[in-house]
Amino acid sequence: MTAAPDSLRQDGGPAGGERQEGHPAGVPAGPPWAARAVGLRKVFGPTVAVDGIDLDIPAGCVLGMLGPNGSGKTTLIRMLLGLTRPTAGTAELLGHAIPEQAAVALPHVGALVEGPGFHPFLSGRENLRRVAATEPLLLGRGGGRIIGAAVDAAVERVGLADAADRRYRGYSLGMKQRLGLAAVLLAPRRLVVLDEPTNGLDPAGTRDVRRIIEELHSAGATVVVSSHLLAEVEATCTHVAVLQAGSLVAAGELWALLKAGTGGLVIATPDVDLALRTLRAAGVTAYRDADRDLIVVAEDGLPAPAIVALLVRADVAVHEARRPSTRLEELFARLTEDSR
């Protein structure tokens, strides 16, 4: 946890210049942050759901929000979107204070929070028409035609064209999720928030979500995805924020976090006790690998060649020394288990 960068704040997000292509023409370049949380805190009775989170989400990034169940991801998202009032702290969306200026920011924001919500007695298309009618950006002469076109395009984009005219009541979980995604894509967005978008989706649906996230990203939009599927996040995200028990445990660019996670050196040796003594005497943090008997893990202190030289001089038989390649899954497990 100490190895991870403190906050996305350090990364210095891309300035407005990067997001021209595919972006709705003429929309002025926004602030460098798509969303900010400053000391956000939310308390439900005796439970602290979110405990003073500072997070800056750079414009144009794809942020994967990770955390075990109940770690405060959804509450944080809901506060950022103005659905829930924070107990303390402030939120900002696209440079506008939330909830005071939500009306200015939200038209450019698409969000799928806590699963899709639609009326069962209406068809998928009718449900989308209803949502589209409330979108401030879908305006112009012949409003009905514009809404119809937006609905058709969104339905097509999420691969729901065949089922669009069926009642929502009869939709499968995956189709419901796709319809929720379609509602997010009705208007041109500068920020898209997807809370567990791959819930209930088959592999093809998961691929579609990944494709849509990539399309949004290359069009210059900022995407915030919360997910339990670490492989998904690793494949699609540029940035990661890890939450644990309402606190931000780590946040930063994905590659930086993964690199910071590979600080250790794994040494295979039969002389484990001797190796530990030698390393600790030299000021290196070293411990026995919990699962495998003959392995010592050394972290911090000295560069790899110095550690190996030290061990060899102390007559420790070094069979193998390697840097572990951290997967996000390992990093996540380490981050969220350490702080328990």
Place this chain on the structure above:
Amino acid sequence: MSTVVRRGEQGGSARPAAHGAPLLRLLATELRWVLRRPRTLVMLGVFASIPVLIAIGVAVADRSAGPRAGLIGAIAGNGLVLPIAAMTLSLALLLPLAVAMAAADAIAGESAHATLRGLLLAPVGRLRLVGMKAFGVLVVATLATTAIAVVGVLAGLIVVGDAAASPQLVTLSGTTTGLGAALGRVALVAGWTIGQLAAVGAVALAISAVTEHPLVVLAAVLGGLIVFGVLGAIPALDWLQPWLLTTGWTAGVDALRDPLPLDDMATSSLRALGYLAVGGGLAVFRMLRRDV
């Protein structure tokens, strides 16, 4: 995406999109949603059948001849009493139930379906949302009352066959008025009824803004009506009467008297206005703070 960006958005000096979608479009959307809901249509059908059922009942009773008395008895000799009687009877329970149902669906129901979030994220401003929902509830109240009134007039004219030739309203006071004046009185009662229902709707909407369970709204409104009825029937509590919404709910029958006494209808309308203001205020207050 083949969508259109709002003109006002373009260029740095343009005004920001602080106003959301046009209000008329929101109201049209709400209307469409209310009218496509199967239960709304079933409910309107039920209300349209009430005057028909009363008419049939009266016609049958008429044939088996017997002493008739009271409001229902008056229908037999006079078809235009039917719509007013049907509205008065329905106002006791059925119409408030319908309005409570609409109000329950309006906010608590949307919350239960997780669609309230979507509306607020669009964004529909919270104040506008209450306005949009109040409009939907008012539409249901108006349609239900109108269904009773219109079907009541038609059924009344048919049941009292002879009167159809020269339709006129024989008032409870014994005088007669022409068809035009009679229809005017039916419209007056319908308008007054809608006013009372608006008061019920505002209170129901306030409850709807607090809970996410539509049933709570129904239970609270019906329970409230029953409690009001009980309180109104206790002589020792007659000081409470001017404050109970249900107190003036028989005033619609006044339209059958000649000359037309408007006092009770005016008083109960004022009372309804008070409930409307309090209910509306609470609904807005609560909605502005609601976690969604």
